[in-house]
Amino acid sequence: MLSRRRFIGSSLALMASSVTASVWGASADSVLSLAHENHLTKHKWAMAFEGAMSDFAPLQMETSGFWPSDLTGFLYRNGPSKMSRAGTRYQHWFDGDGMVQQFDITHGKVSHKGKFIQTKKFKAEEKADKFRYNTAGTLIPDALPIRNNDDMNVANTSVIPWRGELLALWEAGSPYRIEPNSLDTLGVKSFGDKFKQLPFSAHPLPDGQGGMWNFGSWFVGGDNSLLMYQVSKEDEISRIEVITLPQASYMHAFAQSRNKLIFYVSSCVYEEGQTYIDAFKWRPELGAKLLIIDKADFKLQQWVDLPAGFAFHFGQAVETGNQLEVQISLYPNADILLDGMTQLLTGKVRDASASAEFVTISVELEPHDRLVEQLSKPLVLASKVAKLTRSSIEMEFPQFDNRISDAMSPVFGVGARINNATGLSDTLHCVKIAGTQSYYFGDNKIIEEPLYIPAKEAGEGYILMTWLDYDNKHTGLSLFDAADIAKGPIAEAKMARVLPLGFHGCFV
């Protein structure tokens, strides 16, 4: 009567299937959500990771400087925002439930509001008034079993516009649909029954035809799968390819050049552990790989060997003849994911994990005929040698004019001064061929992703970014002329609200 064998088969594997409550080892305490935050005095910056207790009602912000009249729209941001319930605190920054922050910029006036995304998990836990599900980095005592990965979906990583709505993105499950004005949650985004609950990264890229490229990684039950998608402007997954990776590497984002989609297959690989994060291990002996996929045919793939490393985010990728250059914020190890984000949540002394250096990887592209030839052969690596060009600039959250170009545009990102004890970002950088410009925000400010807002012509635009002043308990916005960030913000807005630090956003 249970007609589907796969009901109990290995295909019923879920995101964290390697985790079984019976396999609690000696280190269980390190991932259990114990409320031990009071054992040491927290630093002031800890408020950035305390989370929010409830939605934020509309509030007018105090503005200064010159807000251009043509800059009208909404800045949306998403990030982990419910970090504790009933005395239980999450242990990893990735765990918190997502909240969409909206900054309404109209004729020089700026107002803010924020709403928690009403995921299935969030609603169940609101009703229970306690955490009920395990998360990416925390085991909850007596956690409910999960049907599929969407039961753990916190929708907390990014927010993008899509067909008149917003999509709040996680990376291991479905997007959530959000109404752009009210920020009400409209429901789970489905691209059809076949594609429900698939991992869907928080960093889709525009496909230039009104649709988007995206991917998901699936490492459960021994799989090393990269799912490559093209979503059409008609809202359908028009192409999908399952690519077997040589190693189950953590992957967060990808890049695109005119003809290629580029992935960094890191040395941080999924094995076994008590949580999803705990299952990732640093394996430098495996090295890293660059995977270059042909946009026209996902089966055409070029693999390139790289030294061990780890990355979340890319800058631009540009093809010049048969040469590909791709920019990436590259870490020498995965400490930021495996330890650093847990330490952030303690709010105590922080052993700064290694920072990301902005580097450029150059590699010769295989000719089309050669890629076709390789189709029928075992995976070939290292047919081409990559060159890494370092910048000595420590920079994350790279942003740029994402209109596809055959030349490198200026890239903007954030980093921390060397003497910044927290390692949290305080400086905006602009990297361009002519050199690097920087702007230091001052002590006691933590700055976030600098969004590039293009003007009508490529190369002209604004940088819009949020920050937290943890001395004055203010959250603010700074607007820069992208052509000259060193002169400082041309306009600012601030309010007496401490918003949880987030990850990614968009300007609509």
Added chain:
Amino acid sequence: MKNVINKSMLTASSITALVSLLLQPLANADTLTVNLDNIQAHQGSLMVAVYQGEESYSANEGVVASTKKAVTSESHTVVFTDLAPGEYAIKVMHDENDNGSLDTNFLGIPSEGYGFSNNGGSFGPASYDDAKFTVDGDAQLTIHLR
């Protein structure tokens, strides 16, 4: 005397056999009450299957008892009345759209509800060892659907 003893033993033997015979239907009539809760869609049907032995459980074959119940609320109860004492394990699936199967996506991940006895398998299917339980007299258990 010897015969008496023999007769007595025979008699005792017969009585034991008779008692056993009388008790047999009672032993097979243990009632297992299964409470099913956390049902997320109030439509479709619950399919509850009782297995005996790991091989049967793992292969989804040789169901010793089963029932199908229309879903109208967040919780339901099903009762099995003819189980002999022994070790069992239960699988439940919620066929929300009544198409006769547990719907899954491209990767085989269920998008409809399911559950196992003992609520084992927190992050996937429960093993037989996690799901098994013993019936020895009337019994009751609760399965939280996920």
